[in-house]
Amino acid sequence: MRVLLFSLLLVSSLSCFAQYQPLGPISMWTNGYVVTAENDTIRGRVRVGSTVNDSPAGIVVETTDGKKVKVKGETLRVLAQRIPDFAYSTGSIPRSRDLIVFERVPNPRRNGKLMLLERLTPPGGRVALYFDVSGWKRTVEYSFGNFTLGTNPQDLSYVIVKDNQESLIAKRGDVETVHEKLFGDCPAFIRQYPSAMPRMWNRFGEMVDAYNHLCLQQ
DSSP states (O other): OOOOOOOGGGSOSOOBTTBOOOOOOOOSOEEEEEEETTOOEEEEEEEEEEEETTEEEEEEEEOTTSOEEEEEGGGEEEEEEEOOGGGGGGSOSOTTOOEEEEEEEEEGGGTTEEEEEEBOSOSOSSEEEEEOGGGOOOSSOEEETTEEEOOOGGGOOEEEEETTTEEEEEOGGGHHHHHHHHHTTOHHHHHHOOOOOGGGGGGHHHHHHHHHHHOOOO
C-alpha cells in the first residue's frame, strides 16, 4: 500500500491541454465529490487515506454539515478532488485543469476488472486516457516522503477506453499498432495523422484530442 501524500509539486514542467500528467490522489483535505455505484453524489471536503495498487481505496468525505462519510474505492464510480491553489505556483499544472478525477473503468492489466484510474484527458469524446500505474517505468524519480514519483512522459503508458466499452494498454513501443486500432475508423483523423511512430509518443494526447474533435460519430 502506498499513500500519495500529495505529489503536485513534483510533476514535470511538460504539460499539454490534451494530455495531463498524472498527479495521484490527494491525501490532504480538499474540496471535491464522489459518485457512488448507485449514482448518488456526495460533495464536500475529500481526502484519500489509503490506496491499493495505487488505486484509491479508503476515502473520507466531510459534508457541509460536518458529517464525515467513509467510503471504499470499490463502491465508487467517480472520485474528484479540486487542485489547491498553491499547487499552480509551480507552473507545471495548466490552469485549465482544476480537478484530479478518478473513474471506474475496466483495467486490461487486471483481466478487465473495474478499478478507479486517474483520467488524463479532459471529459468528452470517444477516447479517454487513464494512467497505467502498473506499467509505470520509473527511470526518472524524485523522492518525497515515503514514495517516489517518476515524471518522464516517455516512460508513461496508458489504459485507453474507447466508446465507454473497449479498453486496451497503449505503450510507446506499440504506438503504431495502437494508432491503427484506435483511430483507423476515422478518415478525417487519418488524413491529419496518417501514421504514428515511437518518437511521436509525447504527442499521443494531442492525437487523442484531435480524434475526439474530428470523429464524433460511432
